[in-house]
């Protein structure tokens with residue numbers, strides 16, 4: 001009979017979330033195996049995270065490609081506003097290098113890292129792979145937006161999936177410390193397009209609800225924004241939004257994109273996935289994984305719900321309304337306030353700050369006027 005490897009924990013997926021869970025659990029003494037089917041996959045991420053996330057996730061300095069101090073927002077009809085903080089708020093990382101680095105850290109902690117091995121299925125007891133079968137006490141699905149583990153365990157998927165395409169553009173980005181955001185149906189229906197300086201290249205991409213038109217939209221964006229720059233590579237991916245009602249069942253746990261632990265307003269998943277992964281790994285090490293579902297929702301649930309509500313309001317805005325709101329961001333007091341106090345990871349924290357800051361109240365009234373009055377504001381807030 002075929003030998004079955006007994007392990008305390010099997011992690012499917014060696015992206016950031018999987019590598020962090022595996023490392024934390026092994027550091028606490030668990031016997032852990034981690035499977036990553038495509039360790040040399042090309043970049044499918046802009047790699048933009050907050051300085052807080054870089055510190056908490058332990059990104060080494062040599063994997064930081066650029067520091068980000070602000071953003072220029074382009075409205076659909078040509079409006080434009082720039083928010084600049086006095087100090088860097090974010091960094092752009094070498095994402096492919098970071099994944100490899102995290103798997104290396106997991107290996108150092110004692111994880112058996114099986115690269116190039118695709119998990120084929122789980123029958124409720126045994127995990128099947130081309131490298132043999134494994135019987136894990138606990139199974140973690142860190143296998144991305146379309147999670148096989150979720151399917152095998154009968155767990156639901158995310159509420160929404162966006163398609164995303166990105167190109168590495170050989171354009172001069174050295175010294176640039178602002179990202180560009182492009183709003184509007186013409187650029188990226190249902191989300192936005194971006195251009196992010198990443199050292200020697202610019203990462204230009206978009207996410208959209210237009211699943212079929214995504215690649216065409218990217219080509220048009222590239223032709224407009226970088227008409228002469230060479231394109232080094234185009235990749236596509238999915239962004240899950242809205243975590244399902246359950247992310248665990250028996251001894252099976254989902255984490256990262258597999259659990260849609262993603263910021264609904266920006267599509268960023270590295271920080272939330274990392275926070276949840278660290279929690280799950282530590283709970284497994286402590287013999288208490290049953291606390292995970294409640295624990296991660298306590299840390300991130302309110303913020304994700306805020307983001308989902310704000311996203312629903314964003315989807316209702318017409319291109320004209322978006323332009324009028326972008327124009328308002330040119331207000332000096334407001335832009336300085338947002339640049340200084342805005343938090344990439346916890347945008348809801350800005351609301352009480354805004355309420356306490358009389359210098360920006362006047363802009364609130366202008367925003368209401370720009371949206372056509374109180375009833376429209378009410379409509380958006382109750383979306």
Ligand SMILES: Cc1cc2nc3c(=O)[nH]c(=O)nc-3n(C[C@H](O)[C@H](O)[C@H](O)COP(=O)(O)OP(=O)(O)OC[C@H]3O[C@@H](n4cnc5c(N)ncnc54)[C@H](O)[C@@H]3O)c2cc1C
Pocket residue numbers: 012013014015016017018035036037038041044045046047048049117118119120142143144145148164165166205236237238239255256257258262267268269270271273
């Ligand atoms: C175009 C784009 C740009 C983005 N930009 C940003 C950004 O700037 N900042 C940010 O924070 N987030 C960004 N994101 C989101 C971010 O990339 C994800 O949130 C993050 O990668 C999630 O990490 P993860 O470990 O959960 O999953 P993943 O990184 O998707 O890793 C899952 C891994 O599981 C492996 N796998 C799957 N099935 C199996 C199997 N059966 N057997 C073995 N291995 C398997 C896959 O090969 C993969 O490596 C972006 C996403 C896209 C698509």
